[in-house]
Amino acid sequence: xxxxxxxxxxxxxxxxxxxxxxxxxxxxxxxxxxxxxxxxxxxxxxxxxxxxxxxxxxxxxxxxxxxxxxxxxxxx
Numbered sequence: 001x002x003x004x005x006x007x008x009x010x011x012x013x014x015x016x017x018x019x020x021x022x023x024x025x026x027x028x029x030x031x032x033x034x035x036x037x038x039x040x041x042x043x044x045x046x047x048x049x050x051x052x053x054x055x056x057x058x059x060x061x062x063x064x065x066x067x068x069x070x071x072x073x074x075x076x
Contacts, residue, residue: 017043024056024073033061033070041072 015029025041033039037058042051056072063069 017041024059024071027070027072028064029068029070032063032068033058035059035061037061038075039072 013029013031015027015031017025017027019026027033035058039056039058041054041056043054045052055075057075059071059073061068061070
């Protein structure tokens with residue numbers, strides 16, 4: 001859910017995951033994210049063509065070198 005729109009948005013955006021761990025992942029993207037945003041990630045699995053959907057909350061976000069960097073916490 002996005003507080004900016006007051007509801008859910010269904011936008012397909014691409015990003016690059018970095019610094020992945022048990023509790024979350026860092027993300028670099030061309031699109032701005034805001035603290036508190038909840039997003040669905042499609043993480044690749046070991047099976048070809050199968051991605052795993054995972055919900056994550058944006059814990060922090062900032063612009064960096066013309067892109068955007070965010071820290072995400074995986075949600076149960």
